Amino acid sequence: PGHSGRFLDYNFDVTKGRIFIKCMEGATTNICYNLLDRNVHDRKLGDKVAFFWSGNDPGDELTVTYRELLQRVCQFSNVLKSQGVKKGDRVSIYMPMVVELVVAMLACVRIGAVHSIVFAGFSAESLCERIMDSQCSLVITADGFYRGDKLINLKLLADEALQKCREKGFPVEKCIMLRHLSKAAEDDLSSQCPPAKRSCPDLQVPWNPDVDLCWHALLRGASDVCEPEWVESEDPLFILYTSGSTGKPKGVLHSVSGYMLYTATTFKLVFDHQPDDVYWCTADIGWITGHSYITYGPLANGATSVLFEGLPTFPDVSRMWQIVDKYRVSKFYTAPTAIRLLMKYGSEPVQRYKRNSLKVLGTVGEPINPEAWQWYYTVVGEKRCPIVDTFWQTETGGHMLTPLPAATPMKPGSATFPFFGVVPAILNESGEELEGPSEGYLVFKQPWPGVMRSVYGNHSRFESTYFKKFPGYYVTADGCRRDKDGYYWITGRIDDMLNVSGHLLSTAEIESALVEHAAVVEAAVVGRPHPVKGESLYCFVTLTEGATLSGPLEAELRKQVREKIGAIATPDYIQNAPGLPKTRSGKIMRRVLRKIACDERDLGDISTLADSSVVEQLFRDRCLTTP
Ligand SMILES: *[C@@H]1O[C@H](CO)[C@@H](O)[C@H](O)[C@H]1NC(C)=O
Numbered sequence: 354p355g356h357s358g359r360f361l362d363y364n365f366d367v368t369k370g371r372i373f374i375k376c377m378e379g380a381t382t383n384i385c386y387n388l389l390d391r392n393v394h395d396r397k398l399g400d401k402v403a404f405f406w407s408g409n410d411p412g413d414e415l416t417v418t419y420r421e422l423l424q425r426v427c428q429f430s431n432v433l434k435s436q437g438v439k440k441g442d443r444v445s446i447y448m449p450m451v452v453e454l455v456v457a458m459l460a461c462v463r464i465g466a467v468h469s470i471v472f473a474g475f476s477a478e479s480l481c482e483r484i485m486d487s488q489c490s491l492v493i494t495a496d497g498f499y500r501g502d503k504l505i506n507l508k509l510l511a512d513e514a515l516q517k518c519r520e521k522g523f524p525v526e527k528c529i530m531l532r533h534l535s536k537a538a539e540d541d542l543s544s545q546c547p548p549a550k551r552s553c554p555d556l557q558v559p560w561n562p563d564v565d566l567c568w569h570a571l572l573r574g575a576s577d578v579c580e581p582e583w584v585e586s587e588d589p590l591f592i593l594y595t596s597g598s599t600g601k602p603k604g605v606l607h608s609v610s611g612y613m614l615y616t617a618t619t620f621k622l623v624f625d626h627q628p629d630d631v632y633w634c635t636a637d638i639g640w641i642t643g644h645s646y647i648t649y650g651p652l653a654n655g656a657t658s659v660l661f662e663g664l665p666t667f668p669d670v671s672r673m674w675q676i677v678d679k680y681r682v683s684k685f686y687t688a689p690t691a692i693r694l695l696m697k698y699g700s701e702p703v704q705r706y707k708r709n710s711l712k713v714l715g716t717v718g719e720p721i722n723p724e725a726w727q728w729y730y731t732v733v734g735e736k737r738c739p740i741v742d743t744f745w746q747t748e749t750g751g752h753m754l755t756p757l758p759a760a761t762p763m764k765p766g767s768a769t770f771p772f773f774g775v776v777p778a779i780l781n782e783s784g785e786e787l788e789g790p791s792e793g794y795l796v797f798k799q800p801w802p803g804v805m806r807s808v809y810g811n812h813s814r815f816e817s818t819y820f821k822k823f824p825g826y827y828v829t830a831d832g833c834r835r836d837k838d839g840y841y842w843i844t845g846r847i848d849d850m851l852n853v854s855g856h857l858l859s860t861a862e863i864e865s866a867l868v869e870h871a872a873v874v875e876a877a878v879v880g881r882p883h884p885v886k887g888e889s890l891y892c893f894v895t896l897t898e899g900a901t902l903s904g905p906l907e908a909e910l911r912k913q914v915r916e917k918i919g920a921i922a923t924p925d926y927i928q929n930a931p932g933l934p935k936t937r938s939g940k941i942m943r944r945v946l947r948k949i950a951c952d953e954r955d956l957g958d959i960s961t962l963a964d965s966s967v968v969e970q971l972f973r974d975r976c977l978t979t980p
Pocket residue numbers: 781782783785786787788
């Protein structure tokens with residue numbers, strides 16, 4: 354459909370009024386139409402494989418073509434409509450890595466609804482918070498799934514979340530559950546969804562007939578024809594939550610046309626996509642990487658992808674390479690944390706498989722350390738495959754700094770140069786642009802189509818988080834160095850975020866989970882370098898009078914954080930801190946705590962410290978053991 358008006362219209366300067374970004378305003382489209390109908394009908398790719406699904410257990414696999422995917426999405430779109438979901442409504446999706454997760458997200462956007470996917474590793478508390486923040490009218494989940502040999506009772510967690518929402522005055526009326534672990538026989542599809550327990554004895558599937566609906570039962574009789582809902586370019590596409598540095602997670606809001614264009618273009622060029630490629634991104638769809646580079650970018654290009662439910666180490670540490678050979682994967686995209694994990698086992702598990710189909714290797718999530726880069730390049734890619742080290746964020750929608758394979762001379766550990774249309778700058782503390790070799794704050798000077806449009810429900814938080822510090826620029830919160838050849842090197846987060854296995858966690862969120870425990874008065878969390886995870890969580894807790902930091906209390910605190918935020922945020926070290934190093938104005942000096950956690954005695958300037966004796970005490974009581 355056509356459009357009038359400008360390609361890109363924006364204001365990036367808070368001093369000049371409201372921040373906004375509009376791309377192709379006035380045009381109408383539907384992203385699901387572009388991903389599926391267009392590929393099936395116009396490009397004649399109906400019989401092409403969209404996904405090779407590989408389950409947690411090797412041998413558990415499925416193939417889905419573009420035509421089948423379109424049919425299933427249309428059917429589920431009709432299901433959502435029959436449940437009263439309308440254009441603009443928010444739908445929360447809490448599912449494992451199954452084809453139905455893609456079906457659910459595309460069905461939402463086909464009818465103009467806005468999905469909010471919550472990573473299935475998050476706790477019930479986190480899910481409830483996200484459901485309430487985005488006011489979701491419906492939740493889609495599954496009975497359960499396996500991560501390696503560990504069963505996750507997902508429906509049980511979803512029920513706990515809905516119970517919490519109810520207690521907080523936000524009842525969700527509908528929850529659709531997919532049977533994943535307990536596949537019903539075709540003739541056994543009654544509307545009574547709780548599965549027979551025979552197939553998976555430890556699976557617990559609570560069932561609330563007032564709220565719960567069965568995916569399979571709803572599909573019966575649903576038509577596989579569904580006209581897409583035409584939406585405006587700037588209509589909301591999805592919300593995806595990221596940790597905020599001030600506690601509450603932020604609902605990053607992306608809109609339709611710009612995001613579609615940006616993910617399609619970056620996917621095509623950064624992976625040098627060719628029609629006969631088999632592409633595999635190992636991320637979970639619950640993160641932005643899975644949104645942009647499993648679902649939207651690849652499908653927009655008519656690509657064939659592997660969709661993987663399992664773990665790189667299950668049933669053994671060769672699993673990734675076994676899958677690469679099985680599907681003859683040519684473009685492979687994973688995280689430095691996975692590479693470091695596999696590196697520990699040496700080259701033999703890699704060399705058990707040929708990997709001769711591989712052409713391009715990508716990394717995402719955090720800067721890759723040069724040692725891991727070398728291993729990936731030499732052992733996995735046998736020096737044949739360029740590495741694309743991609744820097745971007747949930748907020749940017751797609752790649753920002755990245756090499757183009759075989760076109761950009763690489764430097765291990767550098768994300769190299771900006772993608773087309775991206776204009777970075779490095780600012781010093783006073784907000785002046787630095788030229789030539791320099792180090793400072795990484796900012797972007799003008800929008801690109803995929804940039805987020807707002808924080809859901811709080812536009813002023815969007816403005817203050819990304820635009821206030823340096824008016825006129827989008828501020829990434831990452832530090833960056835530019836070398837004499839103009840290469841960009843990301844140096845790490847500037848605010849108080851931690852990256853654990855490539856997942857950004859906010860220290861404030863973890864601290865607030867800790868202080869909710871009755872025995873904790875105050876908490877401060879810092880990162881301590883970890884050879885595999887990147888950072889481990891080192892927590893200082895000040896306890897109530899008379900309390901002691903015993904084994905059982907430590908276990909309770911770990912559990913508390915796990916339940917509030919999720920297993921990825923489990924504290925590694927917990928140290929009793931009778932006092933915390935503070936400035937005279939009462940601000941905790943995290944810089945000093947970081948030094949204590951790492952046992953670095955050179956504290957630099959501590960003249961602003963109110964009481965230096967607490968530092969001595971904390972050094973004496975350091976946690977010396979590795980958890
Ligand atoms: C950076 O900041 C300082 C003040 O902190 C300023 O004097 C200096 O000129 C700035 N600009 C550059 C380009 O270094």
